[in-house]
Amino acid sequence: MDPLTLIIVLAVAIAVLAGAGLALLRGRGGKAPQAPSAPRPGTDYAPGVGDDATPPRDAPKRSVQDVDVLDREPELGDELEALPPIEHPDEPRGRLHRLRARLARSNTALGHGLLALLSRDTIDEQTWDEVEETLLAADLGVGPTTELVARLRTHVKVDGVADPAGLRAALRTELVALVDPTMDRELAVGGGLGRPAVVLVVGVNGTGKTTTVGKLARVLVAQDKDVVLGAADTFRAAAADQLETWGARVGVPTIRSDRDGADPAAVAFDAVNAGIEAEADVVLIDTAGRLQNKAGLMDELGKVKRVIEKRSPVDEVLLVLDATTGQNGMRQAKVFSEVVNITGIVLTKLDGTAKGGIVVAVQRELGVPVKLVGLGEGPDDLAPFDAEEFVDALLA
Ligand SMILES: Nc1nc2c(ncn2[C@@H]2O[C@H](COP(=O)(O)OP(=O)(O)OP(=O)(O)O)[C@@H](O)[C@H]2O)c(=O)[nH]1
Numbered sequence: 001m002d003p004l005t006l007i008i009v010l011a012v013a014i015a016v017l018a019g020a021g022l023a024l025l026r027g028r029g030g031k032a033p034q035a036p037s038a039p040r041p042g043t044d045y046a047p048g049v050g051d052d053a054t055p056p057r058d059a060p061k062r063s064v065q066d067v068d069v070l071d072r073e074p075e076l077g078d079e080l081e082a083l084p085p086i087e088h089p090d091e092p093r094g095r096l097h098r099l100r101a102r103l104a105r106s107n108t109a110l111g112h113g114l115l116a117l118l119s120r121d122t123i124d125e126q127t128w129d130e131v132e133e134t135l136l137a138a139d140l141g142v143g144p145t146t147e148l149v150a151r152l153r154t155h156v157k158v159d160g161v162a163d164p165a166g167l168r169a170a171l172r173t174e175l176v177a178l179v180d181p182t183m184d185r186e187l188a189v190g191g192g193l194g195r196p197a198v199v200l201v202v203g204v205n206g207t208g209k210t211t212t213v214g215k216l217a218r219v220l221v222a223q224d225k226d227v228v229l230g231a232a233d234t235f236r237a238a239a240a241d242q243l244e245t246w247g248a249r250v251g252v253p254t255i256r257s258d259r260d261g262a263d264p265a266a267v268a269f270d271a272v273n274a275g276i277e278a279e280a281d282v283v284l285i286d287t288a289g290r291l292q293n294k295a296g297l298m299d300e301l302g303k304v305k306r307v308i309e310k311r312s313p314v315d316e317v318l319l320v321l322d323a324t325t326g327q328n329g330m331r332q333a334k335v336f337s338e339v340v341n342i343t344g345i346v347l348t349k350l351d352g353t354a355k356g357g358i359v360v361a362v363q364r365e366l367g368v369p370v371k372l373v374g375l376g377e378g379p380d381d382l383a384p385f386d387a388e389e390f391v392d393a394l395l396a
Helices: 003-027 048-055 063-073 100-106 108-118 125-137 144-157 164-179 209-222 237-248 262-275 294-308 321-337 358-366 387-394
Strands: 197-202 227-233 282-287 316-322 342-346 371-375 382-384
Touching: 003 358, 048 108, 100 108, 100 382, 108 358, 108 387, 125 144, 144 164, 144 294, 144 358, 164 358, 164 387, 197 209, 197 227, 197 262, 197 294, 209 227, 209 237, 209 282, 209 316, 209 371, 209 382, 227 237, 227 262, 262 282, 262 294, 282 294, 316 321, 316 358, 321 342, 321 358, 358 371
Parallel strands: 197 282, 197 316, 227 282, 316 342, 342 371
Antiparallel strands: 371 382
């Protein structure tokens, strides 16, 4: 074989072998090496809140993955069939009445204590001092305590009320007046806005914020409202999972980020967008609100609110306060109220404290009504607040 023929034969053999090798590699599922390219949102993965971190943040956008849940009916054979059945919570009206035993139990010192003192044969200075101590111990606050004692003294001394039934009635009247039945405690989630109502839930971690958002979603579902949840507490990784679980139980979608530490404002913005597109009634947004310092809090919450407001006004800002934290809770409340315009208070864990007087103290301090109270860890242990029901429970 001459050298030229040899070269041609070798070249053909190498080409045949290379082709066979490539075919074998493909046949095993292997891939020919390719130049790496960045995954494309919307093509390689569903666009999520993380994609929103770059401007323009106010461009209309929708988180396909989440909104889809609202738009389509599950089809036959769909995996959704495997999910547990959706719960239908009870109408929240009258819940405070149902839960009054818990309130009464934890506040025996306040209700029964006061009634016992006022039922003494003679009500002397020593007794009034004890009345005052009981009220202060229940976190009523100095101002309201002084007012209440003065009014009760008037009932006894000036009006001559002396019998237990009369004193009980006087105490009830004065306590109701302090709690203030004239305050508007309606949540701003009514219809007729032509867009979803937006509710921002703020408060220090551990106060029961995420739980409250979950429970509130149930309250709204029980009132036949379509709800979207926004998991803008991106600080604690498990908070979004926790919220999603609450939502799933009542068939409510949760907009969240798949990235820990994502921009909470972006998540809140996506949630509001999703609510608008789905024509939902209410968007409930859980926030982290870490209280490291006031400037940091202002930055975080201020930004969340500003970004939401590019799409929709914020109708309600609910501050969640843990009733067991007493004066510390009051200080937190003050800082939050300086940072955002609080429109309502949710007092949680009232079932576990003898400090029911905090209702009056916090309303006075912030000039904002208590709209909801948490009275247990159960899913339906969040009750719309009512001044008379509350006082009746304390005196039960
Ligand atoms: N007894 C009682 N426990 C409550 C109530 N509300 C919330 N809790 C409990 O308080 C704990 C904290 O609740 P979370 O909702 O996780 O608190 P959070 O403020 O969201 O905390 P982060 O997610 O860390 O921001 C949980 O164990 C709740 O079950 C209530 O009204 N009564």
